[in-house]
Amino acid sequence: MRVLVTGGAGFIGSNVVKILEAKGAKVIVLDNFSHGSYKNLMDVKAEVICEDILSEDIFKKLPKIDGIIHEAAITDTTLIDNTKMMTVNYNGSKNILNFALKKKIPFTYASSAGVYGESNPPMREDKGLIPHNTYAYSKYIFDCHVQSLWAKKGTPSIVGLRYFNVYGPREYHKGLAASMIYQLFLQMKSGKRPRVFKYGEQKRDFIYVKDVANITVKALFSRKKAILNVGTGIPRSFNDIIAGLNKVLKKNLTPAYFNNPYADKYQNFTQADTKLLKKTLNTKAKYTLEKGISDYLQKHLL
Numbered sequence: 001m002r003v004l005v006t007g008g009a010g011f012i013g014s015n016v017v018k019i020l021e022a023k024g025a026k027v028i029v030l031d032n033f034s035h036g037s038y039k040n041l042m043d044v045k046a047e048v049i050c051e052d053i054l055s056e057d058i059f060k061k062l063p064k065i066d067g068i069i070h071e072a073a074i075t076d077t078t079l080i081d082n083t084k085m086m087t088v089n090y091n092g093s094k095n096i097l098n099f100a101l102k103k104k105i106p107f108t109y110a111s112s113a114g115v116y117g118e119s120n121p122p123m124r125e126d127k128g129l130i131p132h133n134t135y136a137y138s139k140y141i142f143d144c145h146v147q148s149l150w151a152k153k154g155t156p157s158i159v160g161l162r163y164f165n166v167y168g169p170r171e172y173h174k175g176l177a178a179s180m181i182y183q184l185f186l187q188m189k190s191g192k193r194p195r196v197f198k199y200g201e202q203k204r205d206f207i208y209v210k211d212v213a214n215i216t217v218k219a220l221f222s223r224k225k226a227i228l229n230v231g232t233g234i235p236r237s238f239n240d241i242i243a244g245l246n247k248v249l250k251k252n253l254t255p256a257y258f259n260n261p262y263a264d265k266y267q268n269f270t271q272a273d274t275k276l277l278k279k280t281l282n283t284k285a286k287y288t289l290e291k292g293i294s295d296y297l298q299k300h301l302l
């Protein structure tokens, strides 16, 4: 089994590569290294193709492949070049999808909980789609494109995964776009009080990347056509993260609260409705926030 992973030098992509290789798959990473890091590929065997997902030439360089996991995207939601955001995330995704359609091979791709904006939780796949920025719109419009193909005869398995807030090993290269868990860890490890927006009770559905990678690989082999939420279904607060970090770091640092400058466009509460995920893939997240933080710190950061 040979699998192409786009964005394989990135956070989630490189975790996916690890799981695929552990299952005996041969992996080809396609990444232009615009944002990921070579360091994420130092402990995998994958063949690496440094190319853009917009390129037509990549398909000439590929050997026969049995499936595609498409993770490559511009992931900095604050990028103000809307043309670039749409070109890479929408046109680039279509370029890779078209190859999967032509070869009739399964295609699993990263969508985002961003498509729900501030709609009412728990967020369910078929309602409340109110993207609040161009990044979220690029994910939303690709989901719509995929759905328009399902009814066509001969369409291979396509699974879109709306990841919620992912955290875990191999995210350090993301800088300020890395998870809250990583940002707060850095502050607290250096002995500083953790800085969070007033009053730390904003809740998010945080999911550990090891769960995300396992679910993603399962989706590729599922032969389904679906768009699924990938979250724990349990929203947790920023204060909960601080408590979890304090416990593993054996510290007792209290939060330093400050005003949220993005209050008007901030997702204050996210929660995945995970029923469709369970029904379609017969799976769910296995790490609670506390277990995820403990695994992340003990095995990867400390």
Ligand SMILES: NC(=O)c1ccc[n+]([C@@H]2O[C@H](COP(=O)([O-])OP(=O)(O)OC[C@H]3O[C@@H](n4cnc5c(N)ncnc54)[C@H](O)[C@@H]3O)[C@@H](O)[C@H]2O)c1
Binding pocket: 006, 007, 008, 009, 010, 011, 012, 013, 030, 031, 032, 033, 034, 035, 036, 037, 051, 052, 053, 054, 070, 071, 072, 073, 074, 075, 088, 092, 110, 111, 112, 113, 114, 162, 163, 164, 165, 166, 167, 174
């Ligand atoms: N991390 C999260 O919490 C989260 C949440 C929702 C959705 N997602 C989605 O999951 C996917 C993976 O995100 P991530 O957190 O691993 O991000 P990341 O930025 O670490 O990884 C993205 C990878 O794509 C590569 N890339 C970017 N543009 C490219 C192009 N034009 N051609 C080839 N490669 C290109 C980058 O170099 C990088 O290695 C993305 O599609 C993202 O939108 C992530």
